[in-house]
Amino acid sequence: MAEASRIFQTTLMPSLSQSLSLRKPCSLTITQRKTSPTIIRCTISTSGSDTAKATAAPQPIPWGCEIDSLENASALQKWLTDSGLPPQKMDLRKVDVGERGLVANNNIRKGEKILFVPPSLVISANSEWSFPEAGEVLKRYDVPDWPLIATYLISEASLMKSSRWSNYISALPRQPYSLLYWTRAELDRYLEASQIRERAIERINNVTGTYIDLRDRIFSKHPNLFPEEVFNMETFRWSFGILFSRLVRLPSLDGRVALVPWADMLNHSCDVETFLDYDKSTKGVVFTTDRPYQPGEQVFISYGRKSNGELLLSYGFVPRQGTNPRDSVELPLSLKKSDKCYQEKLEALKKNGLSASQCFPLQVTGWPLELMAYAYLAVSPPSMSGKFEEMAAAASNKSSSNKEIRYPELEEQAFQFILDNCESSISKYTKFLQASGSMDLDITSPKQLNRKVFLKQLAVDLCNSEQRILFRAQYILRRKLRDMKKGELKALNLFDSVTKFFK
Numbered sequence: 497m498a499e500a501s502r503i504f505q506t507t508l509m510p511s512l513s514q515s516l517s518l519r520k521p522c523s524l525t526i527t528q529r530k531t532s533p534t535i536i537r538c539t540i541s542t543s544g545s546d547t548a549k550a551t552a553a554p555q556p557i558p559w560g561c562e563i564d565s566l567e568n569a570s571a572l573q574k575w576l577t578d579s580g581l582p583p584q585k586m587d588l589r590k591v592d593v594g595e596r597g598l599v600a601n602n603n604i605r606k607g608e609k610i611l612f613v614p615p616s617l618v619i620s621a622n623s624e625w626s627f628p629e630a631g632e633v634l635k636r637y638d639v640p641d642w643p644l645i646a647t648y649l650i651s652e653a654s655l656m657k658s659s660r661w662s663n664y665i666s667a668l669p670r671q672p673y674s675l676l677y678w679t680r681a682e683l684d685r686y687l688e689a690s691q692i693r694e695r696a697i698e699r700i701n702n703v704t705g706t707y708i709d710l711r712d713r714i715f716s717k718h719p720n721l722f723p724e725e726v727f728n729m730e731t732f733r734w735s736f737g738i739l740f741s742r743l744v745r746l747p748s749l750d751g752r753v754a755l756v757p758w759a760d761m762l763n764h765s766c767d768v769e770t771f772l773d774y775d776k777s778t779k780g781v782v783f784t785t786d787r788p789y790q791p792g793e794q795v796f797i798s799y800g801r802k803s804n805g806e807l808l809l810s811y812g813f814v815p816r817q818g819t820n821p822r823d824s825v826e827l828p829l830s831l832k833k834s835d836k837c838y839q840e841k842l843e844a845l846k847k848n849g850l851s852a853s854q855c856f857p858l859q860v861t862g863w864p865l866e867l868m869a870y871a872y873l874a875v876s877p878p879s880m881s882g883k884f885e886e887m888a889a890a891a892s893n894k895s896s897s898n899k900e901i902r903y904p905e906l907e908e909q910a911f912q913f914i915l916d917n918c919e920s921s922i923s924k925y926t927k928f929l930q931a932s933g934s935m936d937l938d939i940t941s942p943k944q945l946n947r948k949v950f951l952k953q954l955a956v957d958l959c960n961s962e963q964r965i966l967f968r969a970q971y972i973l974r975r976k977l978r979d980m981k982k983g984e985l986k987a988l989n990l991f992d993s994v995t996k997f998f999k
Contacts, residue, residue: 568666619648623648647710711727764796805826827914874910932952
């Protein structure tokens with residue numbers, strides 16, 4: 497779905513988005529043949545430790561295509577039409593925003609329902625396997641939807657032309673745009689200033705851990721169904737990269753997840769609010785346009801109200817600075833260990849599911865009430881220990897009233913605390929951006945040079961957008977503190993005047 501910018505040539509990599517969710521299998525009815533063709537095994541090395549495999553440069557997958565391949569996309573469109581996809585008002589073409597996208601071939605009205613992908617062309621947790629025995633084993637072990645669909649995708653991909661989904665899989669990118677494909681050294685180097693680095697590392701570890709769990713608990717016990725030369729770290733990196741960038745939740749089906757061929761060729765626009773859903777009246781996956789389109793215009797949907805960092809994490813691209821109204825930056829805050837009430841405050845936070853160090857989202861328009869509550873707790877003196885629990889609950893959004901809490905006597909200190917942390921983060925971004933102009937890429941291969949330049953550009957774009965939000969917060973906080981001090985000065989001058997009068 498996220499076919500990132502044209503800067504990223506066919507030598508580069510992907511990103512991610514949703515966390516592994518332990519959900520019950522989807523009940524979407526999918527019809528598919530039950531056959532057990534001969535498996536075509538790929539030749540991917542599985543030597544070395546799991547950690548090394550997770551952080552090493554990825555090996556090519558023997559299926560899929562280059563990210564901008566229209567030949568494979570045309571074959572997909574023909575197969576979908578032959579398989580029951582009704583006539584569409586869009587064609588798949590090369591586009592300016594993204595490598596491939598859906599372009600209007602007719603006038604499309606605002607509020608019109610378009611797409612209509614039938615359930616028979618949707619991949620879900622209930623899709624029938626070409627190897628039914630493999631699917632039955634996974635369901636017997638109660639494997640959640642995400643790893644189940646990831647394993648299903650690998651199983652079908654390994655069958656090449658023998659799989660019903662071969663045309664769809666052939667049109668998928670061989671290397672999805674995903675932070676799963678960034679090495680640890682690249683994450684440390686290019687995302688050192690952003691909190692997205694921590695989330696990317698966590699996601700990579702989650703994918704690695706999921707594969708290891710499946711391998712040790714299931715695959716090793718059924719090697720005839722799940723041979724390691726097919727079901728390994730590299731193929732799982734690929735399948736999860738596909739899921740993070742293309743899997744959608746369908747609100748009308750209780751948020752169940754599915755891959756929707758054809759629909760996942762739609763690109764994201766920050767200006768669009770419409771999204772994919774299952775329409776019970778037409779019995780297909782559709783979306784309702786929030787604007788008209790003329791023939792030749794690219795049609796967009798929303799991937800969700802995500803920050804630039806989240807879009808990079810899940811989809812591998814960063815919107816132009818200032819174009820994403822949902823953009824935010826994670827501001828890290830921490831209790832000071834020198835605080836006399838450190839232990840009491842920490843206990844209050846733990847009771848509410850928080851820790852001594854927390855991140856809160858800042859937007860250009862401001863910050864959440866939870867951040868302010870945490871700041872109050874961080875600066876509160878021992879005399880306010882009776883309020884620690886209330887502050888911690890408000891910081892976790894577990895307060896029974898869910899209302900803003902205010903402590904006027906702590907406001908100036910709380911604003912200064914937030915400002916200090918903003919300026920600390922700004923300095924990290926400034927340091928990275930200053931160094932990025934003189935980074936020694938140390939690359940001899942042109943392809944690797946393209947990759948390094950692209951990753952660096954993504955990081956610079958992200959850092960600029962996140963630093964911009966921090967600068968805005970810094971400005972607001974400084975103004976608030978200045979106004980407070982002016983107010984205090986006026987009050988003090990008034991008090992002095994009254995005192996002099998009585999004297």
